[in-house]
Amino acid sequence: xxxxxxxxxxxxxxxxxxxxxxxxxxxxxxxxxxxxxxxxxxxxxxxxxxxxxxxxxxxxxxxxxxxxxxxxxxxxxxxxxxxxxxxxxxxxxxxxxxxxxxxxxxxxxxxxxxxxxxxxxxxxxxxxxxxxxx
Amino acid sequence: xxxxxxxxxxxxxxxxxxxxxxxxxxxxxxxxxxxxxxxxxxxxxxxxxxxxxxxxxxxxxxxxxxxxxxxxxxxxxxxxxxxxxxxxxxxxxxxxxxxxxxxxxxxxxxxxxxxxxxx
Amino acid sequence: xxxxxxxxxxxxxxxxxxxxxxxxxxxxxxxxxxxxxxxxxxxxxxxxxxxxxxxxxxxxxxxxxxxxxxxxxxxxxxxxxxxxxxxxxxxxxxxxxxxxxxxxxxxxxxxxxxxxxxxxxxxxxxxxxxxxxxxxxxxxxxxxxxxxxxxxxxxxxxxxxxxxxxxxxxxxxxxxxxxxxxxxxxxxxxxxxxxxxxxxxxxxxxxxxxxxxxxxxxxxxxxxxxxxxxxxxxxxxxxxxxxxxxxxxxxxxxxxxxxxxxxxxxxxxxxxxxxxxxxxxxxxxxxxxxxxxxxxxxxxxxxxxxxxxxxxxxxxxxxxxxxxxxxxxxxxxxxxxxxxxxxxxxxxxxxxxxxxxxxxxxxxxxxxxxxxxxxxxxxxxxxxxxxxxxxxxxxxxxxxxxxxxxxxxxxxxxxxxxxxxxxxxxxxxxxxxxxxxxxxxxxxxxxxxxxxxxxxxxxxxxxxxxxxxxxxxxxxxxxxxxxxxxxxxxxxxxxxxxxxxxxxxxxxxxxxxxxxxxxxxxxxxxxxxxxxxxxxxxxxxxxxxxxxxxxxxx
Numbered sequence: 001x002x003x004x005x006x007x008x009x010x011x012x013x014x015x016x017x018x019x020x021x022x023x024x025x026x027x028x029x030x031x032x033x034x035x036x037x038x039x040x041x042x043x044x045x046x047x048x049x050x051x052x053x054x055x056x057x058x059x060x061x062x063x064x065x066x067x068x069x070x071x072x073x074x075x076x077x078x079x080x081x082x083x084x085x086x087x088x089x090x091x092x093x094x095x096x097x098x099x100x101x102x103x104x105x106x107x108x109x110x111x112x113x114x115x116x117x118x119x120x121x122x123x124x125x126x127x128x129x130x131x132x133x134x
Numbered sequence: 135x136x137x138x139x140x141x142x143x144x145x146x147x148x149x150x151x152x153x154x155x156x157x158x159x160x161x162x163x164x165x166x167x168x169x170x171x172x173x174x175x176x177x178x179x180x181x182x183x184x185x186x187x188x189x190x191x192x193x194x195x196x197x198x199x200x201x202x203x204x205x206x207x208x209x210x211x212x213x214x215x216x217x218x219x220x221x222x223x224x225x226x227x228x229x230x231x232x233x234x235x236x237x238x239x240x241x242x243x244x245x246x247x248x249x250x251x252x253x
Numbered sequence: 254x255x256x257x258x259x260x261x262x263x264x265x266x267x268x269x270x271x272x273x274x275x276x277x278x279x280x281x282x283x284x285x286x287x288x289x290x291x292x293x294x295x296x297x298x299x300x301x302x303x304x305x306x307x308x309x310x311x312x313x314x315x316x317x318x319x320x321x322x323x324x325x326x327x328x329x330x331x332x333x334x335x336x337x338x339x340x341x342x343x344x345x346x347x348x349x350x351x352x353x354x355x356x357x358x359x360x361x362x363x364x365x366x367x368x369x370x371x372x373x374x375x376x377x378x379x380x381x382x383x384x385x386x387x388x389x390x391x392x393x394x395x396x397x398x399x400x401x402x403x404x405x406x407x408x409x410x411x412x413x414x415x416x417x418x419x420x421x422x423x424x425x426x427x428x429x430x431x432x433x434x435x436x437x438x439x440x441x442x443x444x445x446x447x448x449x450x451x452x453x454x455x456x457x458x459x460x461x462x463x464x465x466x467x468x469x470x471x472x473x474x475x476x477x478x479x480x481x482x483x484x485x486x487x488x489x490x491x492x493x494x495x496x497x498x499x500x501x502x503x504x505x506x507x508x509x510x511x512x513x514x515x516x517x518x519x520x521x522x523x524x525x526x527x528x529x530x531x532x533x534x535x536x537x538x539x540x541x542x543x544x545x546x547x548x549x550x551x552x553x554x555x556x557x558x559x560x561x562x563x564x565x566x567x568x569x570x571x572x573x574x575x576x577x578x579x580x581x582x583x584x585x586x587x588x589x590x591x592x593x594x595x596x597x598x599x600x601x602x603x604x605x606x607x608x609x610x611x612x613x614x615x616x617x618x619x620x621x622x623x624x625x626x627x628x629x630x631x632x633x634x635x636x637x638x639x640x641x642x643x644x645x646x647x648x649x650x651x652x653x654x655x656x657x658x659x660x661x662x663x664x665x666x667x668x669x670x671x672x673x674x675x676x677x678x679x680x681x682x683x684x685x686x687x688x689x690x691x692x693x694x695x696x697x698x699x700x701x702x703x704x705x706x707x708x709x710x711x712x713x714x715x716x717x718x719x720x721x722x723x724x725x726x727x728x729x730x731x732x733x734x735x736x737x738x739x740x741x742x743x744x745x746x747x748x749x750x751x752x753x754x755x756x757x758x759x760x761x762x763x764x765x766x767x768x769x770x771x772x773x774x775x776x777x778x779x780x781x782x783x784x785x786x787x788x789x790x791x792x793x794x795x796x797x798x799x800x801x802x803x804x805x806x807x
Binding site: 217229 | 308403407410411426428430434438441448452454
């Protein structure tokens with residue numbers, strides 16, 4: 001009797017495993033495997049583990065104390081509306097360090113239509129040389 | 135060599151048209167350059183139809199004999215050229231309408247002064 | 254009439270119905286405004302149903318040839334004198350993309366343009382542009398392709414200059430028509446060269462009898478550069494941010510479709526028409542010289558590897574310049590236009606990798622040595638990734654442009670410097686923007702990741718630097734759109750944007766359609782690849798089947 005139940009459970013387990021592995025095989029893209037449903041399941045499990053770990057923290061922390069205030073190197077903190085970073089100033093460091101690239105690019109994008117046709121003739125010449133001669 | 139003159143004219147027309155579009159600043163001169171390129175391409179299409187000693191492709195009931203059957207020049211490039219001329223007229227009308235609107239907004243026809251992004 | 258009659262005539266109906274609708278729209282608009290809106294969406298829905306029926310038939314039964322005027326494609330078994338539409342897997346795939354974009358654009362523009370005048374002419378021009386796009390996609394004749402290309406560019410240039418009260422939009426339209434007409438004239442020149450050599454304008458007849466002589470090389474160079482200028486490849490891309498950024502948002506959605514139809518032209522010409530010339534083998538001849546050595550001569554075959562590498566270099570430049578310029582912009586639509594430019598580079602990368610992965614080896618057959626030319630194994634997967642990326646890019650960039658239009662309707666601001674904290678009032682728009690952000694930068698689980706993963710893995714095998722640059726461009730795209738999310742949606746409430754409301758329902762419905770398709774394509778990419786993409790890839794690389802569509806039985 002117990003043997004029969006164990007066989008049934010084992011058979012059910014094997015069937016589930018069979019369908020899961022055939023399901024996994026079908027979603028292969030490119031030269032590898034990618035299955036977004038498996039990714040989704042693993043992401044949910046990861047969020048769950050992070051939530052459990054968050055519950056191990058201390059429960060008696062109040063966030064209005066002096067320790068949780070914003071520190072701006074001694075500058076006074078303004079109203080929230082004035083502290084919003086304008087979009088031209090985001091990524092300032094990146095744009096400053098690549099100034100030499102952006103100088104060339106800004107000079108290239110002039111805006112008058114004659115320069116567009118000049119680039120077209122240049123590319124046509126390069127394609128003539130490469131396809132025709134080489 | 136004599137029969138290559140249309141092809142040389144085609145290349146010269148296209149080169150002069152391209153030079154006008156690239157090096158001139160006035161918008162109307164750019165449009166004239168585009169018309170020159172289009173004339174060159176239409177001339178090229180008509181030149182393709184010519185075969186040596188051919189007549190126009192109109193059937194006039196000559197008796198088909200083995201010799202003395204004159205060539206007919208190809209009728210297909212003439213149809214292509216007509217289509218291309220009509221398309222060229224439509225594009226030209228559209229471009230000139232845009233120039234009228236642009237003059238009303240900017241009061242100048244200099245290609246380097248209109249359409250700046252900073253305004 | 255039964256279903257098989259409709260399927261038989263559907264290539265002509267798909268072009269004819271929008272054309273008829275376009276010329277009937279001013280008459281219908283005189284009666285009522287709502288009737289005109291319903292008429293436009295009815296025409297778009299009928300065309301989409303016809304496209305679905307035709308695609309279903311082509312994917313299961315093979316190439317379908319439709320001859321205008323009835324009769325057989327060939328006369329006397331040798332001359333193809335009628336214009337014909339030849340629909341194979343790739344054509345059906347592009348038609349599906351165009352029909353989805355059409356339906357969404359018309360639904361979106363019901364309330365986007367509610368208070369503008371000139372809406373009658375707008376709907377007429379949209380239906381005309383759709384007719385031109387479908388004609389360009391379905392045709393099998395070179396001069397017909399040129400005519401439909403001109404129709405599409407004239408109709409779309411008038412739509413770009415829709416805001417005639419500002420000078421910038423008219424200037425963008427003028428630049429677009431100049432660029433477009435010069436590109437089309439050079440394409441016509443190349444068609445003339447090909448006609449003069451082979452006395453045929455039909456694509457299948459040209460593919461059958463092409464040989465890579467010197468004039469053919471000139472024609473190929475002119476065709477590639479003319480079509481690349483229309484598709485927006487660096488350094489001929491500078492009309493793209495102007496035209497995409499200053500047009501109404503629903504028009505930009507259709508412009509993305511028109512740009513991809515020009516890219517389809519490059520695919521068709523290099524892979525199908527010149528396919529025989531690129532696959533030729535040469536014979537190794539042996540002859541004796543005076544000194545008694547054996548001289549090995551090879552009859553010339555085209556150097557496809559250098560063509561592939563120049564396309565790869567252009568694609569890499571497109572990706573890098575598109576992303577770098579996008580980081581600097583502060584105008585929202587211009588920024589998304591530069592991101593669209595970067596995505597076009599991915600599509601060209603696949604076809605460049607296919608040509609550059611050619612190898613040649615000497616094989617011995619029947620006591621005669623031949624040079625055998627083949628492609629490495631990863632070229633088919635690179636093409637699959639690029640063709641899958643065409644539909645993904647159209648959907649993702651389209652969703653982002655629709656969100657930009659929604660922001661413009663709600664706040665009347667175009668510059669990112671003046672926006673902030675919009676997520677409190679416009680909840681649905683924020684959700685759609687986050688979906689578009691995840692999809693465009695290639696993060697799982699959306700559809701951008703599936704196609705970009707295929708492109709990364711296959712281009713990495715040719716040369717690791719190409720794969721690394723592609724991944725880098727994706728990461729910088731993520732940076733660009735996180736900047737937009739922070740500046741426009743997150744943050745505190747700006748005082749003069751206090752009372753923005755959510756956008757009207759029809760715009761949300763249009764954005765919702767695209768978001769649903771993005772999520773479905775992302776969660777089940779294998780269904781999409783097996784049923785839609787793989788037949789397209791098989792059809793475009795099989796130039797023999799394309800020739801046999803016309804020359805059946807010979």
